[in-house]
Amino acid sequence: MLSYMTNNLSEPLTQKNITDADLIGQIVASVGKKILDKTEAIETVVATLIAGGHVLLEDLPGLGKTTLAMSIAQVFGMDYNRIQLTSDMMPSDVLGVSIYDAPTQTFSYHKGPIFTQFLLADELNRATPKTQSALLEAMAENQVSMDGKTYQLDDVFFVMATQNPIDEAGTYNLPQSQLDRFLVSLSLGYPDAESERQLYSQSYMQSFKESLPALSNPEQLRSWQQQALTIHAANEVLDYLQLLVKKTRTHSEILHGLSPRAGLSLFRLSQSLAMLAGRDFITPADVQRAFYPVCRHRLVTKDNKPAKEIIKAIVHDTAII
Amino acid sequence: MKTQRHSLYMRWLLKKINQFFNRRGTESLPVTFDWRRIYVLPSKPGLFFATIWFLMMMAGLNFNNNMSLMLVFLLFGLAQVLLYRTFFNLRNLRLEQVTAQPAFLGEDINLKITVGSNDQKWQIFAVLDNTETVSNIPDQTAQLTLPCPSIHRGWQAIPRLKFFTRYPIGLFTVWAYCIPDAKALVYPKPEIPCPDYPHHGGADGQQTIPIKGDELSSIRDYRQGDPIRDIAWKKSAQSDQTWVKEFNQVRGKNLLFDYTQMDHGSLEFKLSRMTAWVLHAEHQQAEYQLVLPGFDSGMSSGQAHQHRCLQALALYQPGNQS
Amino acid sequence: MSRITSQLSQKQLFWIVFAVLLAVLPQVYRLPMWFLPMTVVVVGYRFYAQLHQLKQAYNRILTVIAIAAMIMIIYSQGIGLSREFSVTILITMTVLKLLETYTMRDALLVVMLCYFVTMTRFLYSQDLLLVFYLLGSAFVTTHALSVLNYEKTVQWFDTSQLRATAGSLALAVPFAALFFLVFPRLGAPIWGSPDIFGEGKTGISDxxxxxxxxxxxxxxxxxxxxxxxxxxxxxxxxxxxxxxxxxxxxxxxxxxxxxxxxxxxxxxxxxxxxxxxxxxxxxxxxxxxxxxxxxxxxxxxxxxxxxxxxxxxxxxxxxxxxxxxxxxxxxxxxxxxxxxxxxxxxxxxxxxxxxxxxxxxxxxxxxxxxxxxxxxxxxxxxxxxxxxxxxxxxxxxxxxxxxxxxxxxxxxxxxxxxxxxxxxxxxxxxxxxxxxxxxxxxxxxxxxxxxxxxxxxxxxxxxxxxxxxxxxxxxxxxxxxxxxxxxxxxxxxxxxxxxxxxxxxFKDSMDRYRYRWNQWVRDFNVSKQQALFEILGVDHRDGKTLALMMAGILLVTGILSLIPIWWVKRRRFHALQKIYLDLAKLVRKQPHLYQTHHQGIETFIANMQQHYPKARSSLNHFLDTYLAARYSKKGNDRQKTLNHLQQTLLKIKQVIKQQPLQ
Structure with missing residues (x-):
């Protein structure tokens, strides 16, 4: 646990805790070598992982979604599966299938790609609603029900789903209730000019091919997940968090504000962001940082106005002194 | 109108006063009403209170009735305290946002006004012309809805808003003005009843008169030229009028509304008619395309498409063809 | 004249009636016999009409009732410009007015008349005990006005609104006391003589x-x-x-x-x-x-x-x-x-x-x-x-x-x-x-x-x-x-x-207070006021001095009653917030930077560090200490932390002073 030495303020952190926070820092830095100029997005993904949630990535192709997913799976030493969703995919293609085994005269279950620790579900909105909901249900319950039997997924189970926001033809937009299952939604966006230039450099090309060394393991991740739940939030911070949530509900340009579950998501993400920062308590800045990724896919705005400006304005106008 | 009866001097005075009130011009939100922009005057009940108070004071002074004077001075002190209370009830009110849903010309624009405050505020009125609405701010923010008459097509600036309060006793009116930097989109007024679709063809050059579907959608008045088989005999027999059944149109019709191909009528008449078509086509879930000089919506349907079309109609200026 | 249904809520009506009854009650003893039954009937009918949403009675009927009441008054008290006659008319008409109190306007009129009715009681006696009547009636009447203006909740006795009214009245008391002492009095009545409106009482006769x-x-x-x-x-x-x-x-x-x-x-x-x-x-x-x-x-x-x-x-x-x-x-x-x-x-x-x-x-x-x-x-x-x-x-x-x-x-x-x-x-x-x-x-x-x-x-x-x-x-x-x-x-x-x-x-010992009351309040007049002015050093009772004095008193009492209201309404900060605000004040002369302090200490300090790179480390230290003190679970030595923050703040101040404004 992180703790402050109260008597000697010049020595802020104990030895053990340096390891935890630093290790996470190293992980972020390590992934950052592959995804340039996106530290904040990487941190958000890692924080979501520690908060036990799932990520929805909305990006154009070629912005490094896959790279990000693979790198994170690598540094955490997780099993990694990738499914490319298409409109002709059936739920069994994701969850697995029971096959009649003639010799034994029983049904045997063949596990689908979902039985892994890190699942990259590419172009989720291309799948039919049936497949989408099968996947999302499994995500929510952390288990697969098939023919009256339930199969547990791994303790550490993380989904990173991607959506292509531009190609609208032949897609099935996720309903609001399904979107709520993702803790955060992100968009990597274009790198800045200098980082983009680096992409072309010889050294980057070299390192890009190498896989990242595992800095952690699922076991440790699980313990971090437990630890994140105990991160303390002072009443003042909770007030602030609640106020932000409330403002989304009364805002005139937002049709539907955050649900209580979304509020809880905001809290969880703030907790793990605080852990990333090496603290055992949440500060308002954690909430501010968590607010946009949590709201981004959840808020339904009027006239389809971009949510980003509205969310930014809410944070900006809510004074915290 | 009352104002027309005012003398020249009065009108000049009113103009000057309004100039003073409007001296800040349009302001970008949020705006916090601090003491500099809050005005205070006794309300009508306040004036009545003052009259009774004055009579009481005269009686008390005349007979040097000390307990009467005590009551009189207590009421005076009360009035003073109430003045402050009312003032503080409005002070530091934040006008955070004013948004307006698009409306059709002739309809009221619904203004959604978001106000906020760090402390609790009660009985805050928002006023626009003759309509007012009231709300409390028990916790941080509150929303008020005000109807605003639509005056012309296109972007209409939100007029000056007045916020006032009389809380707690109503002896004083404390108010503030603000002209928010916001505007409302006013679509042209749709022609009613909706005329027949134009004959200048759809995207595929086909006949665009709607084909009747099977589903009964509504019943309307008989209009000249309606086929006999559409007449709703049962209903017509029950009333004096002749009623006609309307059937839902088959989905998938392509309609083209082209401004240049409409030959008669004024600009506003044409826009009004096209607005009615767009609405009707959207209602029938048909695909349609709107073409104005300098604007082509493309063939589509759906709320967003409709909004795009209506906005183009609302903002269309004949000279502006870029 | 159209007949209208009541625009008042039951709660409002209740408070109006309460105010009227309380104002009238202490005078019932000297009013004609028929007054009390009449009041009961009027109030009963008005509530009945409210509950059953009856429209206001025809004006003709109301006129007849009013005239009948006038005749009764003349019959029982005789006609003339006597105190009894005028006060009885005022009170009776106030009660009868309830019959046509259906609109907000009439309601306001009736309630404000209650102030006047309350005052007429003092024409008969200015006994100490009537202070309670004064305060009680003023309170109920004011609260009736408050309820007429705005109903916070539907509860008939809404404590928060009652408290607000009581608070307003309490704040008005010092003002009333000051004004009572300095408001210029008349030496002799302008109109009528005090005998007309004196407090007649029986004593030994001749x-x-x-x-x-x-x-x-x-x-x-x-x-x-x-x-x-x-x-x-x-x-x-x-x-x-x-x-x-x-x-x-x-x-x-x-x-x-x-x-x-x-x-x-x-x-x-x-x-x-x-x-x-x-x-x-x-x-x-x-x-x-x-x-x-x-x-x-x-x-x-x-x-x-x-x-x-x-x-x-x-x-x-x-x-x-x-x-x-x-x-x-x-x-x-x-x-x-x-x-x-x-x-x-x-x-x-x-x-x-x-x-x-x-x-x-x-x-x-x-x-x-x-x-x-x-x-x-x-x-x-x-x-x-x-x-x-x-x-x-x-x-x-x-x-x-x-x-x-x-x-x-x-x-x-x-x-x-x-x-x-x-x-x-x-x-x-x-x-x-x-x-x-x-x-x-x-x-x-x-x-x-x-x-x-x-x-x-x-x-x-x-x-x-x-x-x-x-x-x-x-x-x-x-x-x-x-x-x-x-x-x-x-x-x-x-x-x-x-x-x-x-x-x-008990009554005899109360008389001691009554005596003081008489000395200071009931018998306060021009000469006592003059004596008071002399003590204050104002011995000229000319118009100019008095006007100046009144203005001064208005100002003083104005500020006096402003302060508590402002005090209640002011924003409150705890010690840590104050230290943060102190930090923010260091850069108050740079509005753009200063404004960002609303967005929380972390954003603000990050912005400060950009402006003052030299203060980076002490700002960081301040931030870490501050966050731990304010948001962490550990209840550490608060005073010590505050002191430490103060010291860090001083260091930051020095650095900022050295660096000229950009």
Whole structure:
């Protein structure tokens, strides 16, 4: 646990805790070598992982979604599966299938790609609603029900789903209730000019091919997940968090504000962001940082106005002194 | 109108006063009403209170009735305290946002006004012309809805808003003005009843008169030229009028509304008619395309498409063809 | 005129009615009999109409009701510009107005009239206890206004709104007190005289008929207060407060003699020092003022009549103060004219023959008048006479009946009988009414209406038309404790249902406050105000000074009442927030940077670090310490952390000072 030495303020952190926070820092830095100029997005993904949630990535192709997913799976030493969703995919293609085994005269279950620790579900909105909901249900319950039997997924189970926001033809937009299952939604966006230039450099090309060394393991991740739940939030911070949530509900340009579950998501993400920062308590800045990724896919705005400006304005106008 | 009866001097005075009130011009939100922009005057009940108070004071002074004077001075002190209370009830009110849903010309624009405050505020009125609405701010923010008459097509600036309060006793009116930097989109007024679709063809050059579907959608008045088989005999027999059944149109019709191909009528008449078509086509879930000089919506349907079309109609200026 | 349904909610109506009833209630006792039933009917109907959503009654009906009420008022009180008449009309119309209180406008009118109605109560009395009425009525009326303006909740007694009203009133009190003292008063009424609107009250009158004093015995309200110089108070049996002196007796009623002269000042005071005292006389509605027997000279503004009565030219309708000197003389020497002597020997000739007979016998047997007096007193003492507040009624030959049959009575009976007996025996005598005794509460002597008394004065003639007055109190022969210890001691019977000693004692001790109240509030007037101004150093009472002073007072009270409201409304910060604000203030001169402090310390410090790279490390340190102190779970030593933050803040300040503004 992180703790402050109260008597000697010049020595802020104990030895053990340096390891935890630093290790996470190293992980972020390590992934950052592959995804340039996106530290904040990487941190958000890692924080979501520690908060036990799932990520929805909305990006154009070629912005490094896959790279990000693979790198994170690598540094955490997780099993990694990738499914490319298409409109002709059936739920069994994701969850697995029971096959009649003639010799034994029983049904045997063949596990689908979902039985892994890190699942990259590419172009989720291309799948039919049936497949989408099968996947999302499994995500929510952390288990697969098939023919009256339930199969547990791994303790550490993380989904990173991607959506292509531009190609609208032949897609099935996720309903609001399904979107709520993702803790955060992100968009990597274009790198800045200098980082983009680096992409072309010889050294980057070299390192890009190498896989990242595992800095952690699922076991440790699980313990971090437990630890994140105990991160303390002072009443003042909770007030602030609640106020932000409330403002989304009364805002005139937002049709539907955050649900209580979304509020809880905001809290969880703030907790793990605080852990990333090496603290055992949440500060308002954690909430501010968590607010946009949590709201981004959840808020339904009027006239389809971009949510980003509205969310930014809410944070900006809510004074915290 | 009352104002027309005012003398020249009065009108000049009113103009000057309004100039003073409007001296800040349009302001970008949020705006916090601090003491500099809050005005205070006794309300009508306040004036009545003052009259009774004055009579009481005269009686008390005349007979040097000390307990009467005590009551009189207590009421005076009360009035003073109430003045402050009312003032503080409005002070530091934040006008955070004013948004307006698009409306059709002739309809009221619904203004959604978001106000906020760090402390609790009660009985805050928002006023626009003759309509007012009231709300409390028990916790941080509150929303008020005000109807605003639509005056012309296109972007209409939100007029000056007045916020006032009389809380707690109503002896004083404390108010503030603000002209928010916001505007409302006013679509042209749709022609009613909706005329027949134009004959200048759809995207595929086909006949665009709607084909009747099977589903009964509504019943309307008989209009000249309606086929006999559409007449709703049962209903017509029950009333004096002749009623006609309307059937839902088959989905998938392509309609083209082209401004240049409409030959008669004024600009506003044409826009009004096209607005009615767009609405009707959207209602029938048909695909349609709107073409104005300098604007082509493309063939589509759906709320967003409709909004795009209506906005183009609302903002269309004949000279502006870029 | 259309009939309208009520625009008021039930709660609003309830508060309006509450305000009206409370304002009216303390005057019900003096309003006509039909007033209370009328009020009940009006209020009952109005609530019934509200509950069943009846429309307002036709205006014609309301007019008829109003006219009927007017006629009733004229019938029961007579017409004229009297206080009773105008106040009754105001009150009745306010109550009747409830019948047409359906709109907000009418409701406001009725409620504000309640303030006026409340005020009219003070035209009748300004007793201390009415302060509670003043405050209570003002509170309920104000709250009714508040509910009319805005209903916070539907609860009939919404505590938060009630508290708000109470708070507003409480804040108004200091203002009222200050204004009360300095608001310029009128020396004389501009219109009318205070008599019209004086606080008439019954006291001792200038006639005495059977049972007239008994009303006063029932009344524990103060008659006057006497403050003696150096607190030298005569013994109780010497405290005869002289009121009207009654000369004429017509068989039942005693009455005064009209005088055309005044009595001279007592010139020679020989052995005894005079008592000096000040009297605060409650309003009586009469012209008499009271003083201890015998006053030396008249106070200013009053005459001293030949029978030593103090007589004010105007009726005493307000609290009045005057100073007196008295000599407690046993014998008061005064010449007696022949006509006066005849008057004092007059009695109805063919009445009370039995007594006449007895007195003539006595006169023949006695050597001198003193003997007759003593014999009469002994007779009262030894015969079966009793002191009683409820004697049997007498008629016809009242003296005979009293002396030989009932033998029960109080001072009035004894004084009256004794005086007539003396006259029958040829001794000039008269009845003196007034008060006897008083309660010494340490600072002054309180004389209550129930201390009313009547006694006799006989004239002992000496040679050459000179003689002296001798006070004889026959009641003291029957009930000596009446004179020794005051009227209360002889009251065995309860005068009314709640007549207990402890209540009387409580009332008497309350009088101390009432006295102060009278001194400071009720009797505050131009001269006292002037004295106050002089203390404040303002001795010119010209318009300019007063206007300046009023403006000053308005300003001061304005600020005084502003401060608490502002104090409640101000934003509150705890110690850590204050330190943060201190940090923010360091860069107040850079508005863009300063503004960002609203977004939390982390954003703000990050922005500061960009502006002041040199302060980076101390800012970081400040941030870490601050966040831990404010948001972490550990309850660390708060004061120490605060001190540490302060020190860091100082360091940051130095760095910022060194770096010039960019």
């Amino acid at each position: 006639t005495m008929s059977p049972g007239s004093i008994i009303e006063l015995f029932m009344d524990d309200s103060p008659a006057f207060r006497a403050t003696f110089q150096d607190n030298k108070i005569p013994p109780n049996n010497q405290l005869y407060w002289r009121g009207p002196v009654l000369w004429n007796f017509d068989g039942t009623t005693w009455s005064r003699k009209k005088h055309s002269k005044t009595r001279a000042r007592i010139q020679q005071y020989s052995e005894t020092e005079p008592y000096r005292y000040q009297i605060e006389l409650e309003s009586t509605g009469q012209n008499y003022m009271f003083g201890l027997d015998y006053v030396v000279n008249s106070p200013s503004g009053a005459f001293l009549l030949p029978d030593s009565i103090l007589y004010a030219p105007q009726k005493i309708n307000q609290l009045r103060h005057y100073e007196l000197e008295s000599l407690l003389l046993d014998r008061f020497y005064q010449p007696l004219t022949e006509s006066d002597r005849e008057l004092l020997l007059d009695y109805p000739a063919n009445q009370n023959l039995q007594t006449q007979q007895m007195m003539q016998n006595w006169q023949q047997q006695a050597q001198n008048p003193i003997e007759i007096i003593n014999r009469a007193l002994t007779w009262f003492n030894q015969e079966e006479f009793y002191y009683s507040y409820s004697p049997p009624p007498l008629s016809g030959d009242v003296i005979d009946q009293f002396i030989y049959e009932s033998k029960r009575g109080f001072c009035e009976h004894y004084a009256s009988s004794f005086t007539i007996m003396m006259r029958m025996a040829g001794i000039p005598a008269r009845v003196v009414t007034g008060y006897q005794g008083g309660i010494n509460n340490g600072e002054y002597l309180l004389v209550k209406q129930s201390d009313a008394h009547a006694w006799s004065e006989v004239y002992i003639e000496q040679e050459n038309q000179m003689g002296y007055w001798l006070r004889v109190d026959p009641t003291s022969m029957v009930a000596p404790e009446r004179v020794e210890r005051g009227s209360r001691q002889i009251m065995d019977e309860k005068r009314n249902l709640i007549d207990y000693d402890w209540i009387r004692n």
